[in-house]
Amino acid sequence: MRSLSLLVASTLLLFSSWALADYRIGVSIARVDDNFMTYVRNGLQAAAQRNHIQVEVQDAQGDVVRQLDQVQAFVSQKVDAVIVLPVDTAATDNLTRATVAAHIPLVYVNRRPDQATLPEGVVAVASNDIEAGRLQMRYLAEKMGGKGNLAILLGELTQNATHGRTEGVKEVLKDFPGIKVVAEQSGNWERSKAMDLTSNWVLAGTPVDAIVANNDEMAIGAAMALQQAGKGNLPIVGVDGLPDGLMAIQRGQLSATVFQDPKAQADAALDAALAMIEGKPVQPTIWVPYQLVKPDALAQFQAHFN
Known part of the structure; x- marks a missing residue:
């Protein structure tokens, strides 16, 4: 009852x-x-x-x-x-x-x-995703001293956020002819996928001096892979600025992020x-x-x- x-x-x-x-x-x-x-x-x-x-x-x-x-x-x-x-x-x-x-x-x-x-x-x-890419790359270009080899981690290829952020990155790169894109692959927004891709770049001997990622999850995955390979001091910038990304900056894994x-x-x-x-x-x-x-x-x- x-x-x-x-x-x-x-x-x-x-x-x-x-x-x-x-x-x-x-x-x-x-x-x-x-x-x-x-x-x-x-x-x-x-x-x-x-x-x-x-x-x-x-x-x-x-x-x-x-x-x-x-x-x-x-x-x-x-x-x-x-x-x-x-x-x-x-x-x-x-x-x-x-x-x-x-x-x-x-x-x-x-x-x-x-x-x-x-x-x-x-x-x-x-x-505006193009602006996110611009903010990322302007900061990263300064960290790189305007020269070096850059790898780009893309989000899902069906998403306009992926295309917009990458477009913003490449727009800024036009002002820095000394920076060369040596790798550009989709990590599908995922930490584990970006970790695998970055490990593959290291194993293949791809000369990477910095990484720009379409989101923080991929940026963190890249940082983890580089740390495992003994290359944990490369500048990496992501997008989102959620607690995990902010903590990664605090730990020194990421150089910066863009807050959405x-x-x-x-x-x-x-x-x-x-x-x-x-x-x-x-x-x-x-x-x-x-x-x-x-x-x-x-x-x-x-x-x-x-």
Whole structure:
């Protein structure tokens, strides 16, 4: 009898919490076990709680079809808005069509779709990846004294973040003809894959003086491989500035990173969704700035995660 009473009480509490929510928003995250995406998801949930908004978060598990199914389910449920961190930035057309046809606001967060122009009712909140690459390479070129051999660790080749960050790196390299790219391979955003690639470069005798990685996980993997090979003093720069990356700078594994603010992206995405629900004007693309993180500024960025 007591368990039945508890069940009734918990059910009433659930329905009362739904009643208190001003709006319902469906959220589809490309991979909830991804380190950076976890911070975006947590930021969205915290922002929703502050704004009395009910969010339902779904894990697409890196599957484009699964993500489309999730968005179509949200549309069927008649949610007030949808927020998507896309699995594949080149495969968002069907997601966009589903929400636009239902007149439901859609916000893409962290990864901007490849389309140059998004239709009305669709907004992207992201950080300019080309700028991240520029910040990385300007700092690294200075560390290298404008000369030497550079290796580039790429993220997933299907992601525009990979192409944008690498484009920014190569844009800066045009000003430094003394720096030569001697290796360029995809580590798929993964620490272990980058570790293997870097070990292979060492074993093959590839003359590497510095490494630029599209994210911190790969940068840390490269640093671990170099340490094992007795070459732990090479300058390495990543992107993201999450706690693991900041700790790697503190330990001397990385020379620097570029901070991508997951909380600011989440806050901006939730704000944009709320504004569109209420019929207020929203910019089609909202850029959250990147920031270079050098060893002497670590405390400022570590404070973001305290």
